Amino acid sequence: MDLRDAEAERNMEPNHSECIYHMAVDIGGSLTKLVYFTKNNDHSDDESEAGVSCPVLKGRLNFKKFETSKIYDCLEFIKSMKLHLGGSQQQDGLERQITAIKATGGGAYKYADLFKERLGISLKKEDEMDCLVAGADFLLKVVRQEAFTYMDDQKQFVQIDQNDLHPYLLVNIGSGVGMYKVDGDGKFERVSGTSIGGGTFWGLGKLLTKCESFDDLLEQSSRGNNRAIDMLVGDIYGGMDYSKIGLSSTIIASSFGKVISDNKDLEDYKPEDIARSLLRMISNNIGQIAYLNALLFGLKRIFFAGFFIRSHPFTMDTLSAAVDFWSKGEAKAMFLKHEGFLGAMGAFMSSDKHGLQELLVKQQQNPNNMLCCD
Numbered sequence: 173m174d175l176r177d178a179e180a181e182r183n184m185e186p187n188h189s190e191c192i193y194h195m196a197v198d199i200g201g202s203l204t205k206l207v208y209f210t211k212n213n214d215h216s217d218d219e220s221e222a223g224v225s226c227p228v229l230k231g232r233l234n235f236k237k238f239e240t241s242k243i244y245d246c247l248e249f250i251k252s253m254k255l256h257l258g259g260s261q262q263q264d265g266l267e268r269q270i271t272a273i274k275a276t277g278g279g280a281y282k283y284a285d286l287f288k289e290r291l292g293i294s295l296k297k298e299d300e301m302d303c304l305v306a307g308a309d310f311l312l313k314v315v316r317q318e319a320f321t322y323m324d325d326q327k328q329f330v331q332i333d334q335n336d337l338h339p340y341l342l343v344n345i346g347s348g349v350g351m352y353k354v355d356g357d358g359k360f361e362r363v364s365g366t367s368i369g370g371g372t373f374w375g376l377g378k379l380l381t382k383c384e385s386f387d388d389l390l391e392q393s394s395r396g397n398n399r400a401i402d403m404l405v406g407d408i409y410g411g412m413d414y415s416k417i418g419l420s421s422t423i424i425a426s427s428f429g430k431v432i433s434d435n436k437d438l439e440d441y442k443p444e445d446i447a448r449s450l451l452r453m454i455s456n457n458i459g460q461i462a463y464l465n466a467l468l469f470g471l472k473r474i475f476f477a478g479f480f481i482r483s484h485p486f487t488m489d490t491l492s493a494a495v496d497f498w499s500k501g502e503a504k505a506m507f508l509k510h511e512g513f514l515g516a517m518g519a520f521m522s523s524d525k526h527g528l529q530e531l532l533v534k535q536q537q538n539p540n541n542m543l544c545c546d
């Protein structure tokens with residue numbers, strides 16, 4: 173963009189007084205996430221995921237996701253809910269075209285023209301890392317039962333002391349994986365990342381199992397047995413443990429390694445077994461990299477987020493077991509209820525017009541004011 177274009181774009185930016193920031197989007201490589209606020213007397217959206225009631229603001233935060241490849245579904249949803257016309261946010265009850273909303277993720281750049289053409293909305297871009305961390309901090313401090321541990325099929329909520337939240341490692345497992353060392357309010361550093369993430373699971377899973385959707389792939393994985401695909405320590409050691417280095421016979425020695433000696437074609441394997449091995453391979457790998465970063469930076473708490481997790485018991489168990497195994501029980505894996513909505517939440521908060529910062533301050537004065545999910 174040359175300077176004249178930049179100037180023209182600035183001139184097209186809406187006047188701030190016209191903007192009503194009651195919704196924000198995070199448009200990622202795989203999924204588009206929408207956060208929007210509705211007043212208590214609004215027609216409620218039953219399909220919203222883990223909505224949060226805000227008594228102080230007399231309303232509710234709603235969360236919704238769409239596949240980015242079907243971004244038109246998101247635009248249609250905004251239209252059907254009249255979110256681009258302000259919903260019931262207008263004091264006088266009249267509908268008025270919203271001119272700008274906060275947006276983050278790569279799609280805030282990629283789809284800016286589409287939002288403008290279809291909804292008449294400009295996307296005011298916020299950095300995805302800033303939003304992610306701000307969203308995590310906000311949810312962890314303000315929403316009751318946001319954080320939990322998950323091990324051996326046991327979910328346990330973690331009481332977060334807001335004054336003792338930092339430092340922590342935030343591992344966001346989206347299409348790719350980003351790892352952030354969070355030291356304080358707005359103080360963080362991206363310390364690592366890997367391209368072997370949720371997109372890899374979904375992409376390879378699609379190729380190898382002919383699954384119809386992500387949910388189908390996850391469902392298959394919950395029925396599968398990875399022993400049919402993975403080479404275990406016992407397969408190499410004739411059923412015995414390799415006790416000298418603490419490897420029991422049931423530990424995976426080589427993901428997908430059993431396939432080498434099987435002399436079978438793809439069709440000969442059960443799709444659910446492939447899905448299970450794939451999920452285990454990717455979760456183990458992320459758990460291990462996360463632990464190594466926690467070790468490198470002396471962090472005891474690791475929060476896993478991103479929609480790869482999907483509150484899936486086996487995924488959470490695998491991530492927790494990897495952290496537990498590598499740290500010898502020293503570090504803890506934790507998860508967030510609003511796992512994939514951190515970036516969208518942070519974008520929503522980046523405009524302080526809706527009083528959420530104020531709420532946070534109030535909440536800090538009185539822990540009984542924590543927000544509840546419905």
Ligand SMILES: Nc1ncnc2c1ncn2[C@@H]1O[C@H](COP(=O)(O)OP(=O)(O)OP(=O)(O)O)[C@@H](O)[C@H]1O
Nearest residue numbers: 200201202203346347348370371386478479480512
């Ligand atoms: N319904 C779904 N459809 C597609 N993917 C899903 C679904 N539910 C969960 N996923 C998983 O979540 C991942 C996307 O997670 P998330 O929305 O947190 O990341 P993203 O913002 O799209 O990615 P990035 O930040 O890398 O651009 C997918 O790659 C897939 O593994």
Ligand SMILES: CC(C)(CO)[C@@H](O)C(=O)NCCC(=O)O
Nearest residue numbers: 278347348349350364365366367
């Ligand atoms: C490119 C982003 C930041 C887009 O959200 C994400 O997909 C990611 O962190 N990928 C991993 C890239 C890497 O660190 O190897």
